[in-house]
Each structure stands twice: as C-alpha cells, then as structure tokens.
Amino acid sequence: MTLPPVARAILREPLTRFLLIGLVLFGIVSMGRHLQRPVVRIDEAELNQIVAYWEAQAQRPPTREELNAMLRERIDEELLAREAVRLGLDRDDLIIRRRLAQKMAFASEDLAPVPEPTEADLKAWYDAHPQDHLVPAKATFRHVFFSDDAPGAEAAARAALSRPNPLGAGQPFALPLSYAGVEMRDILRDYGPDFARKLEDAAPGQWTGPVRSAYGWHIVRVEGRSGVSRAPFEAVRADVAEAWKSERRKAGNAAFIRSLRQRYRVEVAGMPDAPAT
C-alpha cells in the first residue's frame, strides 16, 4: 500500500517533522513527570493516631471497611490541601495565618528553651511576689451550742460561761462542735459574720461569748488562729518554679517578637509609625 502523493508531501514537510518530534518529546516528558508524581504518604504514626481515635470513640478496633473509609477521607484531605497550597489558597487566609503564627510561637519556645531556675532565682521570685501563694485565715476552736428553739438560750449560754467546764452544758448540734484549722471563709458561710468576728477577736485559751449565729447562741474557746499568711517557700517551691518559668517564657516570646521587628519594616496604611511591640 502506498501513501497518496498529498500525504507524502505532508510527511516531507519540515513542520510535520517538527510537530512529530515535539509530540514524542512531550510523551517522554509527561511519562517522566508521571513517574515522579509527588507522593502522599500516610506514615506509621499517623495511621496509629487514626486508629487510636477510632478506638477511643468506638471502644473496638475498626473493621477493614471502616479503616478504608477513614483512610480515603484522610487521603482526600491531603490531596485537596496540597492542591490548595499549590494554587496559593493558603495566602490571605485568617485561620491559616493564625495557626501558623501559633505554631511559630510554640516553635520559638523550643528554639530558646527556658533554663532551669537556680535556688537564688526562685527565692528572688518568691520575695518579689508577696501576694502569691497566700494561705487563707484559719481557726481552731471549740464551741457549746444553745438552740434558739429553747427559751432562754442566751441566758443559758451566759450561765454556762461561769461553769468551770462549760463543755456538756449545751445541746447537740448538726455542725461540728470542734474545728481544727477550719477556714474562716467556711465559718462565715455556715455561722454568719458575728460568729466569725468573735473567732477573730477572742483571746485564745478561754471561754468567751455568748455570740449569736443563725442557729442560736454559742460560747467559744479559740485554741489557735492564723491570719492570711504566706505559704513557706519550701511548701510552694514547685509552684514558684512553674511561675518563674512561665514568666521567663513570656519574656522570651517578647524578645523573639522584638527581634523579628528588626528584620522587617512594618507599615500600616495611614499611620506614620506602626504601633511598637
């Protein structure tokens, strides 16, 4: 079979040859490109995590179909995300910017880790923050109760005061009759302000009163009392160390931001100077 003269003429044309060679080259290049397609790889750690999430929710391992469905979803997500980055969709996106800034902030903390504080650092921090680590006001006391339900409760309480041992003079009570190191906050709540004030004023070691509460009359013997005080350094060393580190971390972050400022020129439309860091 021979080609018609027209076809032969076309084949002899340099343009045709040029196109044919171009086509072959294109085929080779595309094939090469196809061979080096970027890889989407779900690594071991991530697969582990996907299954762990499932197990936490379902309390059983996933079936093959369930795992396949999760993987399909994950792969689709990866493909879409990559394509989005390729097309530059990540630019000018508030959420992505925020997330990246957050990641950078964390990363900067890792780049400049906070050193372990020395004993002197901790003591200095403790001394410089007297309002932290306060121990609330507490009291240790006994009381004898005379219910408002019985007539003459106040007189009975007064009479009990003059007994050598008033314990046993009163009535049973639904709240404790002796307290050891109870917080004044709780006394204020459960007995009212008069009673709490009496505990603060009474001379320790002796029976005083009577004092009124929401329930009736009481005579009180304060055994011990402590105002609001500072927890001793030894007791809060770990908290102080945490606070010291957190302060250092904050200072480190601020310094990092300042150093970034020096590497960029910041302009805000309509403002001669951008606000300082």
Add this chain to the structure above:
Amino acid sequence: MRIREGIAVSTMAGGSMAVIVTALAAAWAPATASAPKAPPAAAARTSGFNPDRNAYFGDLHVHTKLSFDAYIFNVRSSPDDAYRFAKGETIGHASGFDIRLAGGPLDFVAVTDHAEFIGAMEQANTPGTAISKVPGVSRLFSPDPREIGDAFARFIGSMRDNSVPREFLDPAIHARAWKEVREAAARHNEPGRFTTFVGYEFTSAPDGRNLHRNVIFRSGDVPDLPYSSRESADPEELWKRMEAWRGRGVEALAIPHNSNGSDGTMFGTARFNGAPMDRVYADLRRRNEPLVEITQIKGTSETHPSLSPNDEWAGFEIFESYIGTNKAVTKFAGGYARDALKDGLLLQESRGFNPYRFGFIGASDTHNSAPGSVEESNYFSKVGRTDGLAPLRGSVPQGGARTWDPARRDPPRYQNWGASGLAGVWAEENTREAIYDALRRRETFATSGPRIRVRFFAAYDFPGDLLKRPDLVRQAYAHGVPMGGDLMVSRGKAPTFLVWGSRDPNGGYLQRAQVVKGWIENGVAREKVYDVACSDGLKVDARTGRCPDNGASVDLATCTPSRFKGDVELRTLWTDPGFNPRQRAFYYVRVLENPSCRWSTWDALRNGTPPNPDLAPTVMERAWSSPIWYDPKA
C-alpha cells in the same frame, strides 16, 4: 490496641500501606484508655476531717458551653467558669448580667456536659472549621430567644431522626472538649477545700422519653472519651461499659434524672430491650446506679399527687412535660422515685431481686455554668438567653405590661420550672475519695435548694438519753445504720429512728419533719407519711397524725416571712407504730420549711407587678434523706 482480625493486609490498596499496617499491628503495645497514674500517697487527712462526718453541699449536674444545647442557648461560659462560680466568684450570664451565689461557695461540683456532640457547637461557630461550613449551621447561633427555641427544636429533631451532620461526630472535636472537662476538674480540685469530679451526661431519650443519666468518675483516671447515647440508647449498655471500665480500675457511678419526663419508662418493670428483669439485671443496675436525682429545675420526681393522694405535700414543683418539648406526660407510675422504691420492694417480694434500691440526691441541671443556682430569691434561669429575663420565664407580664392579660399567656414551660435541687452528702472530709465513698454508700440527701442538713439513723437499741448526749452522732453510728443503709432483721422489736433536720443559716425556719414509709402488706405496696416532729413546741395531733398549723405565712408584698415561726432544728426519736417484722419496708425523712416566696414571686416583686396568677406564690422548701431499708430475710 489491635486492628480487628477482619483487616486482610492483602486487600489494602498499595503495597507500602500494607507494610505499614503490618508493622503497626506488631508495634502497638496494649494500652488502657488513660495512662496509668502513680497510686496516690497514703491518704493524709485534711484539716476538716471529722469521724462523725460533715454535711457537704454540691451540684453534680452542670452544663457549660461544651453542651450542644447550652451553646445554642448562647451560653459561652466554660467548665472553668462553672468551678469559679461554685467557689463563690462572679461570672457572666448569657443574657448579659453578672451572676453569683448568694449562699456562699459550694463544697463539691461535677461539670456534666452532654457527651453527645460535646464541644462541637463551639467548633461549628468558629469560622474556617469544616463543621462551620455545614449548610444551616449558622442558623443555630441566633441571639434571639425565639430563634434559639427554633434552633434547639430543629437540632433535637435531627438528633431524634439521626440526621445530625457527620461533622458533629468528629471524635477529634469530642476529644478536645473532653480534655477541657478533665483539665478544668484537675485544676480546681483542692483536697480539704473544694472537690471536683470528672463527669458527663449520657443523653438517651428514645421517642423523647427521658432516660438521661449523669456519669461521675471517682478519680481523674477516666476513659479517653465518654460512652454516649449515640453508641446505644439502652442504659444497660452504659452500665456494661462502666463495668468494663471498672475492670480496668476506672470507677464510676451513674445517676438518672428527670424520671418525671420519662413517661413511666425510667423505673419500668421490664428491661429496655423488652426482656423481663432478672437478678443479673437488678445487680447490674444497683451496682452502677446507687443514687437517683429526685429534684432539679425541671421538676421534682419524689412523687406525684396522683401516685400519693394521701400526701398533702406531694405536689411540689411538679413538671408534667417531656424534656425539651411541650408534649404531656401521660404515665406517672414508673416516673417517680417513691413509687419505684415500692416497686422494688414488690419485685424483691415476688421475684427475689430489687433493682430499685437507691439513695436520693438533688441537682440544678444548670445550663449556665452556674452550679447551685437554685436560690429562690436569686434565680436567673436555667437555659441561657432562652429564659434569662423574667418575661421569658412567665413570672412577669410580656411586653412591659403592668397586669396579667388572661388572653396573652405563653405556653407554661419555664414558669413551671422550680428553683430546686442541691446535693448533700455526709463525708469525713471534703475530698474526692470521701465524697465519692459517701455517694456509693448512699449517705446522701437532696434539698430543694436551701442548705438544710438532715441526719437519719435507725437502730433497735439507741441509748434512752440519745437526744441529749453531746456525742449523739457517734452513738448513732455505733448503734445504728445511717441513711442509705439496711436495718438488720428484727427479733420482734420495732426499730427506732433518729430524725434530725437543721435549717439553712441563710434560709427559712423548719416547720415539720416527716418519715415517709413504704411497705408490702399482703402482696400490695403501701405508703404513709408520718409527721414525727413539729416546730414551735407543737405536738403531733394523735387524731390526724399531723402537726397542727404553726401559723407561719409570707407577706407577698415584701416576701418577708412571719417572725418567730418555725425551728432552727427538729430532732426526735421515732418508733414505727405500724412495724411488722415480717413486712419489707423502706423509710426516708422529709423536712419541710415554713412557706417562702417562690422565685416567680421574687421576679414579680422586683418588677413591681403582681405574681403570675397561674403559679403558686409560695413554696415549702424541703430536704429528703436517702431511705433506710428493712428486709425480713436479710
């Protein structure tokens, strides 16, 4: 952790993936849901330790913005805020005002957000998240109370027909919220001072019939995610999961609530799946549900007037609708605690097992991150912006009107909610361990809000001078059983009960103490309410069996109660006159306060308008002890 056998490696797409999977299966070490923690150091007693046990007040039913409904109600306060509120601090309300407890800090709290879709609403309202792009989602976040109501109804509807968008089911979102719950509880737990529990709500309501439970964990060692009603609506499945947790050392109990909205299904006589009950079922239920929440804002479930026609005080804050809709409840039997206790005795008598041997507890069910916000004079709603203002909850006329127009009344929904529900426990100290142990042994009581303290003991041989002894409580423990306990078999003698109520120092005075008895007589369950102690020096009328009227009243123009009426304490020893050593029985205490203004009357007073004529102007606040049981054959 293992991949289920069914995964055939060869069918996986891509050879490298197959290799990874095989490697993984080999590499995964078995692990429990939570990292095991070092055992706690030998328990050191905190300063409040009291071998006679202290009353601690708390709230084990609290919702925050992590609950899907609270978020729809515009609530944006967090578990952290809830704990701060419980400690007496001020937080913000969804309607824009500040809220704070009037009665001082609580002792213990559990934040119990709905496990279903936990944390998802907040994500849905965060621009840029996948879940925020679901069509229609933005309509869930209107600030308008009416649109909130529609959004809530719509979402509940989609829960019911299982059409909630799958983005709401993302376990990563749930895990993040659950982490917030756990971390807030850990942060705020201060042994000896303030106790927190990790918890959540299991929100099962088949066909709208309420079977909700709160799950409370003993320690911070909890599963990675809660077991929710999305996995099964059957509470039995929840209990089985709890048993599995227990097997791994994760201890928890479940507390059902709003049995009043279950349309008779909470305390039914068959299992959820329709099968008959048996001993295994009863044991499973009792082991996992030692307590029932009998009062909360959505009504009180102690008993219903139709179930207890001879109890003059049965009609307390009764709520006769389904939960979350206005559908009317038609079946009260099986929905109330006293009735269930009686059914339990009957089952014990006829079948030899009792699934309904539970103690009582109260809670708020606040959706405002506001534990304990059940104070009548300081009540600011339950569901965020939906009922945050008085006209929305029916306590003052709509549209600024000064009088009540009978033609213009909104459906009676929020107006029938009660400012009620507080938990009381008797525990040695304010720690997770001590309070949890009290919950387990049912040494708990419920109140309608006030911090009324109730003691209840039973014995055959209390000392004659018990009531006068300064070591009364120690003697009571030594000779008897406390609330939640079981009496030993009688050798013919009737038991004696120590009944002791003590007023809330910031509340009203006590009017009477009662013992509610349920028993089986000739195969029929009976009940009777005995007045056992009267205030103001009055004696129980032998003819009526009731305390005479003590004359206490309230001036509705000022909400001031009449002076010098009622007692600080009611304390008595009572012997059951109808005791029969061969009859099964339970006994519990109910202590009643003098009447005081209902929250709706306080709202009206502040607004300068008359109280809503459809509502009771006053309530009798009260406290209920857990029961003590008597079994002829122990």
